Amino acid sequence: MLAGMKILFAGDIVGSAGRQVFQRVTERLRDEGRIDLVIANAENGAGGRGPSPEIAEALLGAGAAALTLGDHTFDDKKLIPLLETESRLVRPANLPPDAAGRGMTTIETGEGAVCLISLIGRTFMNPADCPFRTADKLIGMAQAKTILVDFHAEATSEKIALGHYLDGRVTAVLGTHTHVQTSDEAILPNGTAYITDLGMTGPKDSVLGREVEPVVQRFITGMPQKFDVSKKDPALEGVIVDVVIKSGKAHSIERIRERA
Numbered sequence: 001m002l003a004g005m006k007i008l009f010a011g012d013i014v015g016s017a018g019r020q021v022f023q024r025v026t027e028r029l030r031d032e033g034r035i036d037l038v039i040a041n042a043e044n045g046a047g048g049r050g051p052s053p054e055i056a057e058a059l060l061g062a063g064a065a066a067l068t069l070g071d072h073t074f075d076d077k078k079l080i081p082l083l084e085t086e087s088r089l090v091r092p093a094n095l096p097p098d099a100a101g102r103g104m105t106t107i108e109t110g111e112g113a114v115c116l117i118s119l120i121g122r123t124f125m126n127p128a129d130c131p132f133r134t135a136d137k138l139i140g141m142a143q144a145k146t147i148l149v150d151f152h153a154e155a156t157s158e159k160i161a162l163g164h165y166l167d168g169r170v171t172a173v174l175g176t177h178t179h180v181q182t183s184d185e186a187i188l189p190n191g192t193a194y195i196t197d198l199g200m201t202g203p204k205d206s207v208l209g210r211e212v213e214p215v216v217q218r219f220i221t222g223m224p225q226k227f228d229v230s231k232k233d234p235a236l237e238g239v240i241v242d243v244v245i246k247s248g249k250a251h252s253i254e255r256i257r258e259r260a
């Protein structure tokens with residue numbers, strides 16, 4: 001059996017605690033020989049909101065080979081010029097055609113090329129083009145056998161359905177957006193590595209990354225609250241997928257939750 005490349009895909013990075021734990025844990029896992037390549041969803045990188053150009057560049061500098069985004073892509077308008085020029089930033093491909101940035105990129109590794117695609121869901125989310133048909137189109141254009149899909153979506157049904165729809169045609173379908181890690185990681189019947197949600201790279205003692213008390217008060221009182229980002233108990237959640245890059249075949253998917 002060919003030796004695989006161990007690709008860490010980290011769930012949504014949230015705030016400064018998330019950025020710090022991302023850097024520390026990825027350094028340690030590299031030192032331990034557990035990972036070879038790092039990709040992360042960075043859509044909440046700046047205080048829970050979409051990253052600034054400085055934060056996106058810092059995360060790339062901290063060892064991310066590429067970053068995916070999501071519904072928070074355009075929170076910081078200053079990111080727009082960087083989205084146009086930085087090929088390692090990937091926003092959902094099924095946004096309107098005139099949206100800034102790219103929905104697919106190719107990462108060169110020592111073992112060959114890796115194609116990274118971002119898609120956003122339509123169930124309980126803002127309108128977007130069909131992620132299923134967009135995936136069909138992009139897979140046809142992919143410049144690599146190894147294709148990783150970040151499906152940024154709310155509904156577990158939509159995510160599981162896309163996993164099966166793409167089973168055997170891509171290397172991995174990895175869900176993001178909910179910030180809650182699911183325990184359904186698997187190699188699907190036709191060989192695609194799958195998980196409904198990678199979880200969050202951020203403060204675990206929180207409500208999806210925000211301080212607990214204001215969120216509780218909002219639910220109880222119905223009144224607006226300031227949702228500061230928590231810094232408590234940061235952890236990196238995601239998966240390590242072992243992939244033979246040249247064939248695009250995923251051998252295994254391991255779910256991880258690592259504290260610095």
Ligand SMILES: [Fe+2]
Nearest residue numbers: 070071072177
């Ligand atoms: Fe999101």
Ligand SMILES: [Fe+2]
Nearest residue numbers: 012043044177
């Ligand atoms: Fe998120």
